[in-house]
Amino acid sequence: MIVARTIQDIQGVIAGSCVTIGNFDGVHKGHQKLIALACERAKARDLTSVVVTFDPHPLRVLRNDRTPPFITLTEQKLELISQYGPQVCLLLEFTMDMARLSPEEFVKTYLVDGLKVKDMIIGYDYHLGKGRAGNFETLCELGGKYGFTVDRLDPVTIDNAIVSSTRIRDLVQAGHVWAVRPLLGRFxxxxxxxxxxxxxxxxxxxxxxxxxxxxxxxxxxxxxxxxxxxxxxxxxxxxxxxxxxxxxxxxxxxxxxxxxxxxxxxxxxxxxxxxxxxxxxxxxxxxxxxxxxxxxxxxxxxxxxxxxxxxxxxxxxxxxxxxxxxx
The missing domain is CATH 2.40.30.30 (Riboflavin kinase-like)
Known part of the structure; x- marks a missing residue:
């Protein structure tokens, strides 16, 4: 897996991509399924599989000190993402300027012009852009305009509950580390x-x-x-x-x-x-x-x-x- 930190680093290198995007804190079972599906789709369509994520975590920029402790720091997150097979990870620096971008501005700049996106797969609850205004429906509209398809992955559940970073964080802080393993796929x-x-x-x-x-x-x-x-x-x-x-x-x-x-x-x-x-x-x-x-x-x-x-x-x-x- 190649790690790029700016769009300029890979400008002109990718002819077409299948992209998944998110914060991926913990790289849990839900994230793993999302990344694996993007890699599978990219291979089937002869595209480059790309994971887009952020450093620092957007909450750290938007809320400053009022954030929960994160499950994985950046280096470990990259290590875990690489295990699931994407060819490229675009690790973008999240700034207040980026936070002010509308969903269309972000998609046009980073995904369409930068990554030549042809296919996109997002989690069931993913939002992007200023005020988290961009959702699945927004992305479908933008896909129609710029020529890419969008799919949404249903939530992954274990023991009748959705696998989420919040659930994992709560279990760890309560000392229930044994119960965390099925959600992460590791201790x-x-x-x-x-x-x-x-x-x-x-x-x-x-x-x-x-x-x-x-x-x-x-x-x-x-x-x-x-x-x-x-x-x-x-x-x-x-x-x-x-x-x-x-x-x-x-x-x-x-x-x-x-x-x-x-x-x-x-x-x-x-x-x-x-x-x-x-x-x-x-x-x-x-x-x-x-x-x-x-x-x-x-x-x-x-x-x-x-x-x-x-x-x-x-x-x-x-x-x-x-x-x-x-x-």
Whole structure:
């Protein structure tokens, strides 16, 4: 997949395209179906398959700080989109100037003149243009004017509920990470650099932990979780604590991962943590012995959870570094 950040980067390169467009936060099952359908249609009509998305997320520009935490940051979103086969991802910078464009101005500038769109597939609730005025009917009218067809994908449902970024976000924040997997097609994951912590895990407790410098925005509810951890291309079982370590009186949110059957110096490494299932709430213990006993039980529970066939990990592009970009 080629990543272009402006229309000028691919001007004159694409003779005709099948386009899908959206924010794709989380790249969940609904998004995956949309992208796969666009790729299938492009192949059938000998067109270039293109995903159009935005950075930053439009809500971040329009609402500033009054936005929810997003499920995927830009690099991970690109990684996930690339997994589903589009030839090009046009990652447009969303600005207030863009927000002021009418639906027709946006379509004419970016889709018709820029991408030579011949076919377009949108989600059931997609809107575009100033004031979100552009909808399926608007796009059909513009398609008739500029010579492209438009299809709308019905909502994807799992357990009788629509798969949506909001639903996933609510489940993660409530700690229901096991329930998120069917909606994403993978476990919810965060990435962080291993940094020096308070040096209590190994020395005081006998359970060395990797303390993560947080880069993601969305985190599960504080507590202890069974996890998979990716380190230098290898995958390890583990348990992780999200919270403020109340036994030691901390007041800063942290993610500390104990990797089972692992030894090595990973300070400075970037690791990826996949949250499988919540084990318990975070709590304050009366002393070190009580805390150590509880951690030992957490480790045993983590092993049992991760041994279940349903807990098998699905990696997304373990060799992914960065999509090639057109500059």
């Amino acid at each position: 919810y994951q965060v990435t962080g650099e291993v940094v020096h912590g308070m040096n209590r895990g190994g020395k005081l407790l006998g359970f060395p932990t990797a303390n993560l410098k947080l880069v993601d925005e969305l985190f599960p509810k504080p507590g202890v979780y069974a996890i998979w951890a990716e380190v230098d291309g290898a995958v390890y079982e583990g348990v992780a604590n999200i919270g403020k370590n109340p036994t030691f009186g901390n007041d800063v949110l942290s993610v500390e991962a104990h990797l089972l059957d692992f030894s090595g110096d990973i300070y400075g490494d970037v690791i990826r943590v996949h949250f499988v299932q919540r084990i318990r709430d975070e709590k304050k213990f009366n002393g070190l012995d009580e805390l150590k006993d509880r951690i030992a039980k957490d480790v045993e529970l983590g092993r049992r959870i991760l041994a279940q066939p349903e807990a098998a990990i699905k990696l997304t592009h373990p060799d992914f570094h960065r999509c090639p970009e057109v500059r």
